[in-house]
Amino acid sequence: MNIYQQQITLPAKPRGFHLITREVIRALPEMANIRTGFCQVFIQHTSASLTINENADPTVRQDFEMFFNKIVKERDPDYKHDYEGDDDMPAHLKASMLGCSVMIPIRRGELALGTWQGIYLCEHRDHGGGRSLVITAWGQ
Amino acid sequence: MNIYQQQITLPAKPRGFHLITREVIRALPEMANIRTGFCQVFIQHTSASLTINENADPTVRQDFEMFFNKIVKERDPDYKHDYEGDDDMPAHLKASMLGCSVMIPIRRGELALGTWQGIYLCEHRDHGGGRSLVITAWGQ
Amino acid sequence: MNIYQQQITLPAKPRGFHLITREVIRALPEMANIRTGFCQVFIQHTSASLTINENADPTVRQDFEMFFNKIVKERDPDYKHDYEGDDDMPAHLKASMLGCSVMIPIRRGELALGTWQGIYLCEHRDHGGGRSLVITAWGQ
Numbered sequence: 001m002n003i004y005q006q007q008i009t010l011p012a013k014p015r016g017f018h019l020i021t022r023e024v025i026r027a028l029p030e031m032a033n034i035r036t037g038f039c040q041v042f043i044q045h046t047s048a049s050l051t052i053n054e055n056a057d058p059t060v061r062q063d064f065e066m067f068f069n070k071i072v073k074e075r076d077p078d079y080k081h082d083y084e085g086d087d088d089m090p091a092h093l094k095a096s097m098l099g100c101s102v103m104i105p106i107r108r109g110e111l112a113l114g115t116w117q118g119i120y121l122c123e124h125r126d127h128g129g130g131r132s133l134v135i136t137a138w139g140q
Numbered sequence: 141m142n143i144y145q146q147q148i149t150l151p152a153k154p155r156g157f158h159l160i161t162r163e164v165i166r167a168l169p170e171m172a173n174i175r176t177g178f179c180q181v182f183i184q185h186t187s188a189s190l191t192i193n194e195n196a197d198p199t200v201r202q203d204f205e206m207f208f209n210k211i212v213k214e215r216d217p218d219y220k221h222d223y224e225g226d227d228d229m230p231a232h233l234k235a236s237m238l239g240c241s242v243m244i245p246i247r248r249g250e251l252a253l254g255t256w257q258g259i260y261l262c263e264h265r266d267h268g269g270g271r272s273l274v275i276t277a278w279g280q
Numbered sequence: 281m282n283i284y285q286q287q288i289t290l291p292a293k294p295r296g297f298h299l300i301t302r303e304v305i306r307a308l309p310e311m312a313n314i315r316t317g318f319c320q321v322f323i324q325h326t327s328a329s330l331t332i333n334e335n336a337d338p339t340v341r342q343d344f345e346m347f348f349n350k351i352v353k354e355r356d357p358d359y360k361h362d363y364e365g366d367d368d369m370p371a372h373l374k375a376s377m378l379g380c381s382v383m384i385p386i387r388r389g390e391l392a393l394g395t396w397q398g399i400y401l402c403e404h405r406d407h408g409g410g411r412s413l414v415i416t417a418w419g420q
Binding site for chain 2: 281283285287320322323324325326351352356358359360361369372373375376377379380381383412414416418
């Protein structure tokens with residue numbers, strides 16, 4: 001059983017949902033040594049998140065941004081944590097609804113993603129800056 | 141450390157939430173060789189998802205379907221991705237809210253689920269068809 | 281590759297969101313033997329959940345409780361599963377929105393949490409009682 005790990009920083013992206021499947025694969029070339037196993041991607045932040053969804057039509061990612069803005073409102077007068085910007089508390093909530101990690105099986109030497117699955121970086125802040133990921137793969 | 145993996149296709153199920161704990165256990169009998177470890181179930185789709193919840197009363201699963209239909213509306217005029225059916229974009233959103241994998245510890249040779257926990261397949265489409273799962277267990 | 285596992289019961293906590301990072305680390309001191317690997321925390325219940333979010337300002341956790349109460353209403357007349365208390369069905373729904381496990385990479389012998397990340401126990405019931413966790417770490 002082998003384990004490989006890499007920490008990378010993705011350059012700042014605009015608020016919204018972004019495909020990062022290629023960046024993840026490129027960051028850990030040692031993954032090629034694994035025939036059966038896993039790749040986990042973990043984001044070390046609380047106002048951005050990771051999910052897996054449709055990898056083809058960019059309007060899906062735009063609808064994600066629209067939808068999560070609708071259900072997690074900014075400037076809700078009930079927020080107590082309101083001093084880091086209107087986008088801050090909603091970003092924390094969205095991050096926990098979507099999650100801070102994804103784990104993808106490796107099968108026959110490749111990420112076992114479905115045809116239409118891609119990894120999304122979900123940037124919930126207006127100016128989130130670079131985002132740090134820990135990518136780990138293990139298996140045999 | 142041993143690792144076992146199996147890809148299976150679950151036959152088409154109606155839109156809604158379905159218990160699949162037994163199907164998962166049956167699909168990977170080699171799990172019996174693991175005393176301490178994990179079982180991960182990963183769904184290779186973006187309009188169906190997996191979660192763990194109450195395994196006894198079927199009305200819980202019906203309330204899940206009712207609730208997620210309420211908060212993720214069909215025919216929202218703000219959807220841009222609207223040409224694959226009214227149920228398509230909502231299905232993508234629900235899939236990311238619930239997630240595409242579950243990972244259960246194996247303890248003393250058994251899935252360490254709580255008494256009331258079962259694995260749900262969450263079918264978000266009206267006619268989703270068969271659903272492909274990758275089931276992987278590892279440990280010692 | 282080594283694997284360590286521990287089952288613990290956290291004492292009953294009030295409804296709301298609670299930081300438990302320290303309890304998790306304390307429960308599995310063998311984690312110190314792992315340089316690169318993972319720690320998974322799994323909750324064996326369907327009306328409490330786990331997530332990772334901001335570890336500093338307690339108002340963030342209060343806003344989590346406020347927000348999830350807003351979007352997952354109690355006493356929705358459409359609930360069919362309504363005989364275990366007003367807080368029961370909403371608790372199941374919140375538990376699946378947030379998830380029943382978190383998995384954190386271990387890097388250079390430590391949990392690779394970001395500066396602001398902590399593990400939350402999300403208690404969705406008014407009187408949930410003690411909560412059982414299975415904590416597993418593995419790696420080399």
